[in-house]
Amino acid sequence: MKAIQLNRFGGPEVLEAVDLPTPVPQAGEVLIRVHAAGINFFEVLMRANRYAVTPQLPMIPGVEAAGVVEAVGQGVDAQLLGRRVAAPLCISQRPHSGYAEQVTMSADLVVPLPDSLSFEAATALMVQGLTALHLLRQSPPDGKAVLVPAASGGVGSLLVQLAGLKGARYVTAAAGGKAKLDLCLSRGADAAVDYTNPDWPAQVRNVTDGKGVDIIYDTVGGALTAASLQALAPGGELVFAALGRFGLAASDLEAMIGRNQSLRGFALLPLLSADVLKASLSELFQMAASGRLQVTIGGRFPLDQAGEAHRLLDERRSTGKVVLIP
Known part of the structure; x- marks a missing residue:
């Protein structure tokens, strides 16, 4: 699969497109074909080593993705196959890895998407929502x-x-x-x-x-x-x-x-148990699906243009959510 990897800190040009083996879902996990991956400003800071926490390299950035379940691991209900889901990777055992064509995640943490909600909107409603x-x-x-x-x-x-x-x-x-x-x-x-x-x-x-x-x-x-x-x-x-x-x-x-x-x-992650996260996302997804909450998508970039997407945020030229489309 194609993914974006960070091997060194620096400007947007350090985000490199690489080919990696397709991840295999372990027991209790699902494999998701990513249709949209969100970009957050803290990832821009992290790429330049200007964030409060320095990540271990190499890494695949991205703490949120949305897509379709295309494989399940041992013990996971096969009825999840083909389901449209959100993957809030930020609370998973592998909190990064969203800038990729496929991701694995615990089946207990994925959140179903309403049919009328786009994958792109779903990414905007994860960390930022x-x-x-x-x-x-x-x-x-x-x-x-x-x-x-x-x-x-x-x-x-x-x-x-x-x-x-x-x-x-x-x-x-x-x-x-x-x-x-x-x-x-x-x-x-x-x-x-x-x-x-x-x-x-x-x-x-x-x-x-x-x-x-x-x-x-x-x-x-x-x-x-x-x-x-x-x-x-x-x-x-x-x-x-x-x-x-x-x-x-x-x-x-x-x-x-x-x-x-x-x-x-205010720090978000300490507030997010699995149950709180899933209930909160379901609330946001329903509000957006019903039209009560409008999601602004300010930029769409192919996966291999992740650097340009980061540049847009770095230069504060963006509005709303910036997403990668693998």
């Missing part, structure tokens, strides 16, 4: 004004919609450029501000009648975090979900204390 859903479960938006930075991205575009569906009083989206702002508004944001403008936090305060927002869902980190604090209301909450990109200084934290503001950390 689960992140958005559980951010809102950790810090419910009901009745509150919220800010979503990077709101045109994979997580952000889902957060904007889910926050509205879960009762947010006012959703402000922050993104860069008119096209991205228009996308945010089309996904239900009440207001959209361009965070390439230096005074964007003041614009957020303006659209909230000078009060600021009650919750910031920060999945970006870096310098954007400190800037966004200028838009946080007294007593508000910053939910930080950008592992490895925490850039607040002690003075920022002291200022938050003086304004009775709180900082809450």
Whole structure:
């Protein structure tokens, strides 16, 4: 089978197309023919060795895939053959390997896909959909004004919609450029501000009648975090979900204390037991299949163009979900 392998750290060009033996499903596993594999920004950081965790090389990146079961291992119900499924590899024994034509995974962890849900949409609802859903479960938006930075991205575009569906009083989206702002508004944001403008936090305060927002869902980190604090209301909450990109200084934290503001950390994987993951994905899949949740696919690339797909994310030119099509 064809796969994309990372043998050394560096730019997008280090992602190499290789031929590998087709994996064999072991007892309790299924073999899935991949129809779509998702790309996440943390994989871009990992490729360049800029992530919080350094992976062991060589590796096949990719923590999410969707496709059709084409073989089963010992002890697995043969009725799974031919089923359309999602493979959330992020919680499997082999948490990477999605950038490939075929993957194996425990049959107990695959999640059936509704017939009307595309494989591409399914990839967007795994890591990114689960992140958005559980951010809102950790810090419910009901009745509150919220800010979503990077709101045109994979997580952000889902957060904007889910926050509205879960009762947010006012959703402000922050993104860069008119096209991205228009996308945010089309996904239900009440207001959209361009965070390439230096005074964007003041614009957020303006659209909230000078009060600021009650919750910031920060999945970006870096310098954007400190800037966004200028838009946080007294007593508000910053939910930080950008592992490895925490850039607040002690003075920022002291200022938050003086304004009775709180900082809450968020890490997805510790929240995901197998049962919670499967129930959460089923909820997201049904919402998307029914049309209540819109998935934005911002780029489709053949498997051997994984480097170009990474470049799109690295240069922050993407909107929504970027996928590989083996």
